[in-house]
Amino acid sequence: MTMQHRILLRRLFLLPALKPKNPTPTRLLIRQSQLNSRSRPQLPFLSTPLAKNHQFRYLTTERKRWLVYEVYLAFKYTVYFWAIVGFSVIAYWSVQQEWLERKYPTPHEWGFLTRLRFRVAKWGPDRTDWVGVETDWVVIGEYAKNVIERLEDRKIEGAGVEDLMEGGIWIDGIGNSGYDITAKSEPWQRGYYEALMLAAKAAEQLDDHVLDTTRRIVFPASTVIGPSNPNPKPIPAGAETAPREENCERAFEEPEMFYMRILTTRGFSSKQKMDAALAYASWLDFKEVPEAAIRMYDWALSLASENTPPTEMPYDKGSYVLRDNAPTPSKNILDALTALATHKARNGDISSALPILLSILRARRSLPETQPKFSSTSYTQPEPPSNSPWTASNILSTIKRLVAPPAYPPPPPSGDSPPIRDAQERCEEAGLNLYIGEIIYASRAREDGVAWTREAVDLAEEQLHKLGPSPHSSGAKKTCRECLSSGLENWAKMAARLAREEREKEAAPSASSGSTWFGLWGDSKQKREEETIGRWAAEENVVKERTRRAQDVLDELEAPSTPFSSIFSV
Template identity: 50%
Template sequence: MLQQKIIRRLLAQRASRSPMASRTFIHHITYTPNSRPQLPFLSTPSKKPVQARYLTTETKKWIKHEVLLGFRYTFVLWGVILGVLVIYWSVNQEVLERKFPSPHEWSFLTRVYFRGAIQEPNRPELLRVDWVRVIDTALKTLRRLEDPNVDGADVKELVEGSVYIDGVGKLGLDITAKSEEWRRGYYETLMLTARAAEQLDGHVVDKIRRYVFPADMVLGPSNPHPKPIPLGAPSAPKEEDCEPAYEPAENWYLRILTTKGFNSKQKMDAALAYASFMDFKKMPDAAESMYRWALAIATEDLPEPLPYDPETLALDEKAGNPSANLITALTAFATHMASAGDVSAALPIFASVLKARRNLPDHPPPSKRSISRPSLYQTILKFIQPPAYPPPPPDGTSPPWRDPQELCEEAGLGLYIGEILFATRDQEGGIAWTREAVDGAEEQLRDVIDEKGADAARKTCKECLSTGLYNWSTMAAKLAQEEAARKEAEKEKKAGSRFALWSKAKEEEAEGGRWVAEEGVVRERIRRTRGLLEETTPQENFLTALFKV
């Protein structure tokens, strides 16, 4: 036993001197089957919170990459959206420029304002035109055109120091130094402003909220029963907070008439529009004065003697073919007389104008420009280049020729004559004139239904045909009603006669009557021309319909 203890002690000392004793990774683990393994996820949770590093270097790099990627995608997405919107707006402006040309010498922003103002009343998809937007945009265009620092260089005042006159408004300007294209665009802007002022006649603006309202919606002692405000519109303003929204339309028309640089047709059209507005406002004396002013403008360049009778205003056959301006002015004056009830004075004018129209040439005057077929290079260049401003229309000082539009206007004169005859002494003559006018308008409308560049002729023929059909049906219905009443009276008169049975067969044969048959003819004509009146414009191509505004 003692020897064993000595041997164990020697072995232990030898092991302590051995090199293996410095190996620290050797551990003696005592394992008993009943003990629990000492693993980290099996250990008992400690009450002391564990300090962990969530924002490591790798996490920072990942977050930075994701943020930069998000900014990149956002920038690219908004860039694409902005580019699409710019392209869409540019294409719309190009379409509008081709549909409503503007002078090329105007600045870019002025042309944008002009196109925005003139396209608003010509959008058929709109149920209601926003005339406030039209006049505001047109006024912006006028301010830029009259500003010498923008587009109004070389535009002068007619009278130094006298710019605004009470009751008349601002005088016109001297624009003779400008080109014909500039003057024509300026005229179109003024006429559009006057037309918008007509639609907004009597409107007021709330000085506090800057909203425009009709005068009959204002709350105040002068309007005890105001009209209700439309659904969704701002509340009605108070009378003490309101003022006139815009200048009256007559100020704009007088401004056109006093502008130096417009031709006779432009001034005559402005005078006729002013006279028509006076008719609408039930001011016949002022309207007659403007019609006479328009007639004086139409004949200011003609030598003496005048080609019409100064008293009856009927055209003189020996004076030759009248000018287009004279025909237009006399027709408008006669229409005013007929509307005022003076049909005896209007009928000779209509008859003389219609006779003069029928003596006009059937072919246009020879053109000095040679018409040649464009080459492929010219076609491509025309597509790439901006559209050219259209040439000036006729100034109306020469006699017109009998083109489709003139023929439809002849049919319109026939309608006027038919109405006057029917309302006075010759009902059968009136319905005959109306029937002939309907035939002529339908024939011309069928001729120009698919013709390019004949929008004005289609519009005139369509208006003439629809009005003629309405007049014809009204006249036939009235005559049929009178005929039925007359037959009913004759039937009651013969009811007690012994020959009543003998005449029964003849009455049944003539039961329909002449004018009942005429009503059937009118209904058949309306059915036949319904599609013609609904489809009077050629279909648009794909690109135009795609980018239509």
């Protein structure tokens, strides 16, 4: 028998003797635990971690899996969030561009970037979301100039644009002349004309601005620090510091460059060139260059009359007055003569301006009336509109508006035919009354001047009430609104001045007569005079009441067309 078998037998014999008779369960568990602890090796990584020894296992397998899952969720939701933000921005920008295209249409044959920049440039003067209060003409001018450069570039949008002569024509002080664009389509030509006019308008607004070449920032010329400006205006709080004169140059091209580009381009219509000539002449009037302005007005009148035969010329070439027995003048001739007469009146030549305006007013009042759409014999009751907007035609129309691009508007009237006496012409007639009233009032016939101004206000207000909220008469409403606002202002100034002179005349005799004993009788006479309201004082009160009543019409704004309403309108 081996030694191991002997030891085993000895332990078996000793166990009953050592075993207690009635062992309790608690003692049995303690004893088993002690035996187990003796039989199992005590290794550090198998022991239970104790907080006091900081023996924690922070990164377990379950914790690893949880952290990986949390990182995955964070990454996934971050991607979702930025994807939603990006798609929302793209959707908003797309809807905005669709709305701008419908409000400021661009030729479809232009490239994407050219159309985008042209829309933004045309939207600029009407925007209400600029950072400052004033319109940012720097941005508008840069966009318009970039569009012009792209249209004149043969490699981008100017394929088919040719020089008038070999190598082009250079005009001293202005630059290159116009081009030959007769090979381009009418929408292309019209868009090019609108871009040039917009750039000219921006150049007029930036005529008194300079560019700081060191910082590429535009400032008003009155804020430049230098010898030519000894008293510079202060810079607004929070703006950049004022520029130095040696670091400044002209901020934008001169307006003459764009106006002459239009006048020398072959392919524009007579009306387009006439409008550019009138705008250029008005700019020369603003710059106080009357000699150059009158030449430009003559050029505009010759452009307006180039399609009229010499034997049918309706005005006298010496006095520019419309003849009584002459044919009805065209709209272009009426507009050019009105601008010319206004220029003469502005420069003090009232004796020449007044007969021209009176002959134009007489010609406008003799224009044919607007023909009614339905006669009394052929009138048919129109079908009532459907109560439900979800008809098949409305749905198809909406889908067509969403899918198909908006059509480019047809060309405007050429202006070579006589106008019709519609709402627009009546508003122009009110403006003529206003001009005549100013001239007559300035020529010492004050009562007649007030009467003409009062008639202009009545006519403009009447037309505004007749036009109502119609969206198709925005041009006429704008003209009538401007005429009504200016007429009320002129009427108020005329009545206030006449009322002041009336009060001074009434106060002069009472002051010279003096007062009686203790001033009692004089005070009572002055009190009676104050209670009597003069004629022009009453007129002044009437103007105030008319201004208050017309304020609702002047402040009436058309409902803003949202992008969705322009798309889904039926």
